[in-house]
Amino acid sequence: MSELVSKSARPSHKTKTEASAARPGRRRKIFEFKKDIPASWSIGLGILVWLLFFGLWEMAVWLKWTNPILLPGPGKVLSALYTLFVENNFANDVLVSVWRVVLSFALACAVAIPLGILMGTFRVVEAFFNPFVSAWRYLPAPSFIPLLLMWFGAGDMQKLSLLFIGVVWFLITLIMDHVKAVPSDLIRTAMTLGGSRIQVLRTxxxxxxxxxxxxxxxxxxxxxxxxxxxxxxxxxxxxxxxxMMRAKRFLHVDEIMAGILVIGVLGLLFDFLLRQLYQIAFPYLEEKT
Structure with missing residues (x-):
């Protein structure tokens, strides 16, 4: 009995970290290694960085640190963007660009996904295709513009081909590397259980x-x-x-910058859609906070 009392009377040797973690109302530190932050922080900080960017940009124009013709302020760029959509039928240009990106990327995925999976799974396929794919990765896609113009003319095929060439070789390599990272134990276990090569590849x-x-x-x-x-x-x-090229002829820098802004917004939108699709398709991979 005395031993139990003495043990219970002994002070517990908790570290400072454990004690502070157990303390109610612990104050959250701003910088913590790989710790999640509240959603409100993410939204607020994301808005803050853009407010700072546009604020510094507007200040540079207002203080005449730059030439207003070559670098118009954010207000003028937004005004040009409104004019483009309302008066110049810019929505049609945006839809044409979106269609080109989506179609060319879909074609690149149709080639890269199966080929990358086979190269990452079977060494004989990698040995055959990898020297060819690796060589194309080091060739700059814009250098093919003169050839593509001669082969396909100035129509959509030339533009789709350039977008396809600029993406497909890198996508094949990335997919191959990800497939190689699949643990070999999973494959060996499936083969031991009697799975065929096609079944193991598929399942x-x-x-x-x-x-x-x-x-x-x-x-x-x-x-x-x-x-x-x-x-x-x-x-x-x-x-x-x-x-943007039409605007360049008349030195309409505000319209050029409006086009850049639209491309950035579209890129963020598509990235958001793919992230949402990822979360829907693989909810079990989301870290629990």
């Missing part, structure tokens, strides 16, 4: 690598948007890039 390799494949698609969709203007500035009569 083990593809489901295990699919979340990372979607992440690779998100990354490369952003690259596709960066190639959009390059594809549309050459002999284009419609699209965001075509509008």
């Amino acid at each position: 083990v390799v593809v489901p295990a690598s699919l979340p990372n494949i979607m992440i690779a698609m998100r990354q490369m969709l952003a690259v596709s948007w960066t190639y959009l203007v390059i594809a549309e500035i050459t002999a284009a009569d419609a699209g965001i890039g075509a509008m």
Whole structure:
């Protein structure tokens, strides 16, 4: 009995971290390693950085640190954006650009996903295709514009081909690397249980690598948007890039910057949609807070 009393009377040796964590009403630190923050913080900080950006931009124009012709203020850019949509039928250009990006990216995925999965699964397929794919990754896509113009003319096929070339080789490599990361124990276990190669590929390799494949698609969709203007500035009569080239002839910098702003907003919108699709398709991967 005395031993039990003495043990209960002994002070507990808790670390400072444990004591502070157990203390009710613990004050949250601003900078903590890999700790989630409230949703209100994420929204507020995201808005704050853009307010600072536009505020510094407006201040630079107001204090005449820059040439207002070459760098108009945010208000003038927004006014130009309103005029483009209301008076210049800019919505049609936006739809044309969205269609080009979506179609070319879908074609790139149709080639890259199956080929990347096979290259990441079977070494013989990788040995055959990888030297070819790796070589194309180091060739700048804009350098093909003269050839594409000669082969396909100035129509949509030339622009779709450029967007396809700029994405597909990198997407194949990313998917291959993600498939290679699938644990070998899963494959060996499925083979031991009597699964055929096709069954293991369909029921083990593809489901295990699919979340990372979607992440690779998100990354490369952003690259596709960066190639959009390059594809549309050459002999284009419609699209965001075509509008920006028309504005360049008359030194309408506000319209050029409005086009850049629209591309950024569209890129964020598509990235958000893919993130939502990822959360819907793989809810079990979401970390619990």
